[in-house]
Amino acid sequence: xILWIIKRDLLLAMRRRSDxxxxxxxxxxxxxxxxxxxxxxxxxLRMMAPGVVWVxxxxxxxxxxxxxxxxxxxxxTLEQMLLSPVSxxxxxxxxxxxxxxxxxxxxxxxxxxxxxxxxxxxxxLMVLTLSLLLGTPVLSLVGAIGAALTLGLRGGGVLVSLxxxxxxxxxLIFGAGAVExxxxxxxxxxxxxxxxAFLLVSxxxxxxxxxxxxxxxxx
Amino acid sequence: MSWxxxxxFFAMGGYGFYVWGSYLVALLCVLGEVVLVRNRRRTLHKQLxxxxxxxx
Amino acid sequence: MTINWFKYAxxxxxxxLAGRMIPFFIIAAVILLIIGLYxxxxxxxxxxxxxxxYRIIFIHVPAAWMSMFLYVxxxxxxxxxxxFNTRLSSMVASAIAPxxxxxxxxxxxxxxxxxxxxxxxxxxxxxRLTSELILFFLYIGFMSLQAAIDDPRRADKAGAIIALVGxxxxxIIYFSVQWWNTLHQGASVSLVQSPKMATAMLTGMLIxxxxxxxxxxxxxxxxxxxxxxxxxxxxxxxxxxxxGVSK
Numbered sequence: 023x024i025l026w027i028i029k030r031d032l033l034l035a036m037r038r039r040s041d042x043x044x045x046x047x048x049x050x051x052x053x054x055x056x057x058x059x060x061x062x063x064x065x066x067l068r069m070m071a072p073g074v075v076w077v078x079x080x081x082x083x084x085x086x087x088x089x090x091x092x093x094x095x096x097x098x099t100l101e102q103m104l105l106s107p108v109s110x111x112x113x114x115x116x117x118x119x120x121x122x123x124x125x126x127x128x129x130x131x132x133x134x135x136x137x138x139x140x141x142x143x144x145x146x147l148m149v150l151t152l153s154l155l156l157g158t159p160v161l162s163l164v165g166a167i168g169a170a171l172t173l174g175l176r177g178g179g180v181l182v183s184l185x186x187x188x189x190x191x192x193x194l195i196f197g198a199g200a201v202e203x204x205x206x207x208x209x210x211x212x213x214x215x216x217x218x219a220f221l222l223v224s225x226x227x228x229x230x231x232x233x234x235x236x237x238x239x240x241x
Numbered sequence: 242m243s244w245x246x247x248x249x250f251f252a253m254g255g256y257g258f259y260v261w262g263s264y265l266v267a268l269l270c271v272l273g274e275v276v277l278v279r280n281r282r283r284t285l286h287k288q289l290x291x292x293x294x295x296x297x
Numbered sequence: 298m299t300i301n302w303f304k305y306a307x308x309x310x311x312x313x314l315a316g317r318m319i320p321f322f323i324i325a326a327v328i329l330l331i332i333g334l335y336x337x338x339x340x341x342x343x344x345x346x347x348x349x350x351y352r353i354i355f356i357h358v359p360a361a362w363m364s365m366f367l368y369v370x371x372x373x374x375x376x377x378x379x380x381f382n383t384r385l386s387s388m389v390a391s392a393i394a395p396x397x398x399x400x401x402x403x404x405x406x407x408x409x410x411x412x413x414x415x416x417x418x419x420x421x422x423x424x425r426l427t428s429e430l431i432l433f434f435l436y437i438g439f440m441s442l443q444a445a446i447d448d449p450r451r452a453d454k455a456g457a458i459i460a461l462v463g464x465x466x467x468x469i470i471y472f473s474v475q476w477w478n479t480l481h482q483g484a485s486v487s488l489v490q491s492p493k494m495a496t497a498m499l500t501g502m503l504i505x506x507x508x509x510x511x512x513x514x515x516x517x518x519x520x521x522x523x524x525x526x527x528x529x530x531x532x533x534x535x536x537x538x539x540x541g542v543s544k
Binding site: 244250253254255256259260262263264266267270271274275278281282285288289290291 | 338339343348349350352353356357360395396399402403406407410411413414512516519520523526527530535538539
């Protein structure tokens with residue numbers, strides 16, 4: 023079931039490739055704007071890089087949240103899904119995972135290239151990619167709750183950022199912290215394990231909370 | 242009693258600006274909330290045609 | 298001695314009960330406030346380290362306590378409303394949010410005005426200050442979500458979910474911020490109160506906290522009464538109220 027949803031959503035995303043590219047280019051542009059704002063001092067940029075890349079990833083992943091359920095909501099597919107006998111949590115999990123595949127994975131793949139712009143050493147680039155790989159699914163899963171709650175509301179796009187961004191803070195802290203620890207020559211395993219823990223917790227709880235939110239929003 | 246005079250009290254040992262700045266804003270917040278709640282109550286009672294028996 | 302407590306879970310009876318209780322809580326709040334301020338300004342001695350500036354503590358700490366306590370209470374009632382479909386508890390939850398947000402703002406504001414003379418800056422990225430700021434965002438998110446939804450039952454339930462998700466996240470957020478803060482220890486900020494705080498200071502602070510608590514009860518009861526009226530305006534008991542046959 024989950025696989026079926028993922029396959030379907032990926033197919034739909036491939037038909038509307040511009041959406042995927044918009045998110046990716048938003049990420050690239052935001053990261054590239056920072057040096058223009060603060061100046062090309064390499065030492066400072068190296069220090070700022072983890073935070074900048076992570077904040078940009080947060081914003082990019084949040085921007086795409088509105089699309090997670092809205093098109094299915096508009097054409098009535100979502101209502102059919104709610105009525106179908108399969109578990110709604112599983113369905114939601116599939117939607118969140120395909121959201122991650124469409125918006126998160128491109129960010130993970132792009133991050134090392136952007137890290138080079140900031141002159142990060144090779145090890146830090148690897149840690150950055152790893153931390154994004156563990157962290158971005160959490161963003162999609164937590165974001166799904168916000169997307170489900172604001173479904174069909176006017177001004178939902180701005181509202182979702184208000185609801186979801188405070189909840190992203192732990193991921194931001196430990197994601198950027200891992201990269202900082204590696205540039206400072208300290209161990210970064212603890213950060214990555216914590217990110218992994220966040221991922222497991224959100225995998226367990228988020229589909230359930232999102233399913234409840236969807237039922238509320240569609241009632 | 243640690244105050245010699247009223248001006249001593251208002252000076253707060255040189256920290257008057259900060260102490261009274263905090264207390265003033267606290268007062269404004271509380272008053273503002275009370276006014277907002279009472280306004281909302283008045284319009285509601287007007288809409289429903291209730292007589293405002295008490296000011297609570 | 299069998300009082301049917303569930304009677305008061307109906308909005309109509311709660312409306313009248315709350316109306317009778319409000320005056321007592323107002324009196325309690327005013328008396329406690331006067332005693333608290335008197336102790337705070339005239340009994341509590343000057344702090345030997347911070348001089349008179351520490352007197353901000355009498356609003357700062359109660360405001361910070363109330364901001365956290367009210368969020369938990371709000372999430373609790375919202376959760377009850379979601380689980381048992383009791384309308385009244387959801388109404389109480391949405392009545393709590395503005396007062397909670399007000400106390401959060403007050404805690405941040407007084408924190409800044411205390412920080413300036415003591416640490417030399419209006420704001421430090423201290424773990425407690427940062428968490429309080431995030432708490433403020435959570436309150437704002439809860440209120441904006443409820444404001445954006447027209448259907449009151451959907452607003453109640455959606456608010457409950459976001460409040461509960463917030464409550465689960467608060468410890469995680471707090472510990473990550475704390476950890477982040479120890480890593481980035483910049484200018485040393487050690488405003489740990491000495492354990493032997495003068496008893497008068499402690500008493501004043503506790504009484505002010507009680508006053509803040511009573512004040513919150515008054516505000517929440519008043520707001521709940523209005524939410525009840527707004528939502529039940531087409532019911533029989535409200536139209537009886539209009540004709541003036543109410544108790």
